[in-house]
Amino acid sequence: MAFWFNVNSGQVESDDNKSQGADLMGPYDSEAEAANALQSARERTEQWDAEDREWEEGKSED
Template sequence: MQYWFNVDTKSVEAHDDPKRARSANLLGPYDSHDEAAAALEKAQARNEQWEAEDDTWENGPPEDRD
């Protein structure tokens, strides 16, 4: 069974329906209910990491800036 986090309802869904899995409001699949429940936190952490990497790419390392 695969688990998905529904960003509209803020709830975890469990199903194996490939058509449902392509829904734009689902994050996943995850192997466990707990992983799916932490989906937003994981996405936020990734976004913050990517933003920091983009900033370094565009402006150089923070220690080299004036």
């Protein structure tokens, strides 16, 4: 079973009761992963931003 995080309600939903639309993040393998969806997304975004900065800095050194 997959789990989803509803960004409007802040609730975890399962395949059995998930909402329709673009308000869902997922799917996740566990309820805990879905509950941590916003934190995981924030961490990935910070990592990607750091990688972008490193790439831009490396590009300007060439």
